[in-house]
Amino acid sequence: MKSPIPACARLLGAALLLGASPAPPTRYTVVMSGIAKGNLDVTREDDARRVLLSFRDRGRGPDLVTVTRYDPNGVPVEVDVSGTDYRRIAIAEHFASTAGKAQWTSAVDTGSAAAKGFYVTNEGNDEQLAALARALLKAPGHRLPLLPTGTASIRRMVDHKLAGSAAETLATLYFIDGLGMEPAPIWLDRDGELFAGGGTWFGVIRAGYEAGQPALLAAQTRASDEAARADAARLAKRPTGPVLIRGAMLFDAEARAMRPGMSVLVRGDRIAAVGRDGSIAVPKGAQVIDARGRSLLPGLWDMHVHLLGQRDGLMAMMAGITTVRDLGNDVPTLKALAEQFDSGTLIGPHVLKAGLIDGRGPFAGPTKALVSTPEETKAAVDQFASLGYPMIKLYSSLDPALVPVAVAEAHARGLRVGGHVPAGMTLTEAVDAGYDEVQHANFWLLQFLGPEVAARSNTPARFTDAYTRGHEIDPAGEPARAFVAHLKAKGTVVDPTLVTFENMFTGWKGEMSGWIAPWASRMPATALRDSRGGGRATTGAQLTDYRASFLRMQQLLKAMHDAGVPVVNGTDGSAMLYARELELHVAAGIPAADVLYDATLGAARVMKQDRDSGSIAAGKRADLILVDGDPTARIGAVRCASLVMKDGVLHDGNGLAVAAGLKPRSGACR
Structure with missing residues (x-):
C-alpha cells in the first residue's frame, strides 16, 4: 500500500x-x-x-x-x-x-x-x-x-x-x-x-542579527530606489512653459457632472484657468494636449493604503491616484518615502499620514505605538501630532476605556480619529466615543451580531463572523435604519474597503478574482497563479450565505449614501484594486458621478484639503488625469489613464504601467 x-x-x-x-x-x-x-x-x-x-x-x-x-x-x-x-x-x-x-x-x-x-x-x-x-x-x-x-x-x-x-x-x-x-x-x-x-x-x-535588519533593509531600499530614480527621471516630464489641455470632457466635481468641450491651462504646479474650448488663449510657448474623446478628472484619492516602498507610489500614479492616505506604517520609512515623492526623486502621490495606535497583546496591530494606560495613550497621540500627522487610527486591541482618552487628546491637537472598532465595543459605541470615521465594512455587520461577537473582534473572527452571519441582517429593518441615521447625525465618515472583502466573501475556486480580471492580460503569468484560488467558502451552501453577507455590506453602503453619510474610497492594498472598489460602489446602486465625487473632492473635503485639491478649478494644485472613455458611464474607465499630472508634472500612462511591471495597454479600455 x-x-x-x-x-x-x-x-x-x-x-x-x-x-x-x-x-x-x-x-x-x-x-x-x-x-x-x-x-x-x-x-x-x-x-x-x-x-x-x-x-x-x-x-x-x-x-x-x-x-x-x-x-x-x-x-x-x-x-x-x-x-x-x-x-x-x-x-x-x-x-x-x-x-x-x-x-x-x-x-x-x-x-x-x-x-x-x-x-x-x-x-x-x-x-x-x-x-x-x-x-x-x-x-x-x-x-x-x-x-x-x-x-x-x-x-x-x-x-x-x-x-x-x-x-x-x-x-x-x-x-x-x-x-x-x-x-x-x-x-x-x-x-x-x-x-x-x-x-x-x-x-x-x-x-542573532535582528538588530542589523534596519541597516540591511536600508541598503535594499537604496538598491531598489536607484532604478526607480532612473524611472522618475525618464518618465516625469517637467514642462518648460504652460500646458493647455483642450477638447476634454471635464468632470466637474462640485456639480458631479461631465462638461464637454473644456480646456484647462496649467502654469507650473497650479491650474491657471478653466473654461470652454476657445475661451482660453494659447500662451506663447505652451504645450498643447488634445484631449478629444477623453475625460479629464481631478487626481484620484485612495484613502486607505499602507505604502511598503517606492513601487507602491509608482502603482498609485499608474492607477491615476495622485493622493493617498497611509493608515499605519513605520514612521521613518514613510517619512523618507513621502519626501522623495514630494521632491520628484521618486514617482509617487501626495501622502497624508495617520498614526496607528493599539493595545498590547497577542492580537496587537503592526505598530510600535502600543499603549495600556491613559498616559501612554496621550503620549502616543502627542507623538503623531508633533510629526504633523493629521489623523490617528485606533486599532482592534485597544482597551475601550482608552478610546475617549485618545479621542479627546487627538481632537485637542486638531487630529481626526478613525480606525477599527476595538474588541468589546460596537461601531455605534465607537462613534459615540468620538470617532470621526470608521474603516472597513465588516464592522457594519458586526454591529448587529451581539456582544459575544463584539468581544472577539480583535481576532480573525472579525472576518469569519462577518461572512458567516452577515446575511442574517435585514438592511431595511429598523435597527439598520437607526444605525445609518445615527452615522448621519454624527457626521461619521465611512471607509468601506469592499474590495478587500470581495474575494474573501464571494470567491470560488477556479474563478478569477474580480479586481484582477481587467488587468490579467497585462500581468506576468506567474503573478496570476493565485487569482483563481477562491475565497472562504468550501461548499455551495456556504458560498450562497457568504455572498449574501457581501451583498448586505453593499446594501448598507447604498443606504448610507442615500442618507448623506460621507463615503471615501480606499483599497487597503495595491492601487490595482482601486478601480474595482469604485465599481463595487456603483454595483451597490450609487451613481457613478457620486462615486467619482467621493474619490476626488469628497475625499479632499474630509481631509480639509479642498481649497487646494479635489476638483479642477483655477488656483488649485495641478493634479489631473486624462482617461479614455467616460467614467460616469462606465466607472472602470478610471483604469485607463493615458496621462497623469501631479503638481504640473506629466507622466505617460503606458510608461508608468510598463515601469510598474505591466504590459502596455492596447485596444479598448477595460
Whole structure:
C-alpha cells in the first residue's frame, strides 16, 4: 500500500531515524514592522531541506512544513507542503518530477508539464526563494524556466556586512526577476545560504542579527530606489512653459457632472484657468494636449493604503491616484518615502499620514505605538501630532476605556480619529466615543451580531463572523435604519474597503478574482497563479450565505449614501484594486458621478484639503488625469489613464504601467 507520507518527507525522516546527523536547523526570525512575530527554521540533509514557517499576526499566521528534494543543479524534483496557511486553512501541496514529466497539485491548481523548470510553490517562503537564487546562479545565463509557467533571472545588487551574536557576516543582495510585477529581493551569505528576505512590513533575518535588519533593509531600499530614480527621471516630464489641455470632457466635481468641450491651462504646479474650448488663449510657448474623446478628472484619492516602498507610489500614479492616505506604517520609512515623492526623486502621490495606535497583546496591530494606560495613550497621540500627522487610527486591541482618552487628546491637537472598532465595543459605541470615521465594512455587520461577537473582534473572527452571519441582517429593518441615521447625525465618515472583502466573501475556486480580471492580460503569468484560488467558502451552501453577507455590506453602503453619510474610497492594498472598489460602489446602486465625487473632492473635503485639491478649478494644485472613455458611464474607465499630472508634472500612462511591471495597454479600455 502507498505510504500516505510524501516521499521526500519520508527520505528526510528516514535519515534521522537511521542515525544520520543532519546539521542543526538554522533559525531565522520573522519580523513585521520591526516586531518579532515568529520563526523560520531550515534543516539540511543531503539533497533535501525541511523548512518550518510559523508566525502570528493578529491571530492569523501559518504553521507550514515544506520538504524539498533537489537535483544536483538545485532544481526541485519533489516538494511537499503541509500544515495551515496564513488564514489558518489546511494546506496540502505536492510536486514531483519523474521520467521527464512534472506534476503538481496545490490549493489553486492541478497540472502537469515537461519537467523543465524550477517549481514555484503556491505557499512559498524565503528559503525556497533562496533555493531559486542558488539554482539561477548555477544556470547558463543565470536564467531558468519556471513551473507552472514563466522564466526567472537574477541580478547581483550589493554586499553588506552585519555584526551579529555569532560573528560578522557578509550578505549579498540579489533581485530575482520574473516571479511577479516587481523584483523579489533575497540576501544570501558567502555560502549561498539564506541570510534575509522580505521588506519593512514582513521579512526574515538570521537569528542573532535582528538588530542589523534596519541597516540591511536600508541598503535594499537604496538598491531598489536607484532604478526607480532612473524611472522618475525618464518618465516625469517637467514642462518648460504652460500646458493647455483642450477638447476634454471635464468632470466637474462640485456639480458631479461631465462638461464637454473644456480646456484647462496649467502654469507650473497650479491650474491657471478653466473654461470652454476657445475661451482660453494659447500662451506663447505652451504645450498643447488634445484631449478629444477623453475625460479629464481631478487626481484620484485612495484613502486607505499602507505604502511598503517606492513601487507602491509608482502603482498609485499608474492607477491615476495622485493622493493617498497611509493608515499605519513605520514612521521613518514613510517619512523618507513621502519626501522623495514630494521632491520628484521618486514617482509617487501626495501622502497624508495617520498614526496607528493599539493595545498590547497577542492580537496587537503592526505598530510600535502600543499603549495600556491613559498616559501612554496621550503620549502616543502627542507623538503623531508633533510629526504633523493629521489623523490617528485606533486599532482592534485597544482597551475601550482608552478610546475617549485618545479621542479627546487627538481632537485637542486638531487630529481626526478613525480606525477599527476595538474588541468589546460596537461601531455605534465607537462613534459615540468620538470617532470621526470608521474603516472597513465588516464592522457594519458586526454591529448587529451581539456582544459575544463584539468581544472577539480583535481576532480573525472579525472576518469569519462577518461572512458567516452577515446575511442574517435585514438592511431595511429598523435597527439598520437607526444605525445609518445615527452615522448621519454624527457626521461619521465611512471607509468601506469592499474590495478587500470581495474575494474573501464571494470567491470560488477556479474563478478569477474580480479586481484582477481587467488587468490579467497585462500581468506576468506567474503573478496570476493565485487569482483563481477562491475565497472562504468550501461548499455551495456556504458560498450562497457568504455572498449574501457581501451583498448586505453593499446594501448598507447604498443606504448610507442615500442618507448623506460621507463615503471615501480606499483599497487597503495595491492601487490595482482601486478601480474595482469604485465599481463595487456603483454595483451597490450609487451613481457613478457620486462615486467619482467621493474619490476626488469628497475625499479632499474630509481631509480639509479642498481649497487646494479635489476638483479642477483655477488656483488649485495641478493634479489631473486624462482617461479614455467616460467614467460616469462606465466607472472602470478610471483604469485607463493615458496621462497623469501631479503638481504640473506629466507622466505617460503606458510608461508608468510598463515601469510598474505591466504590459502596455492596447485596444479598448477595460
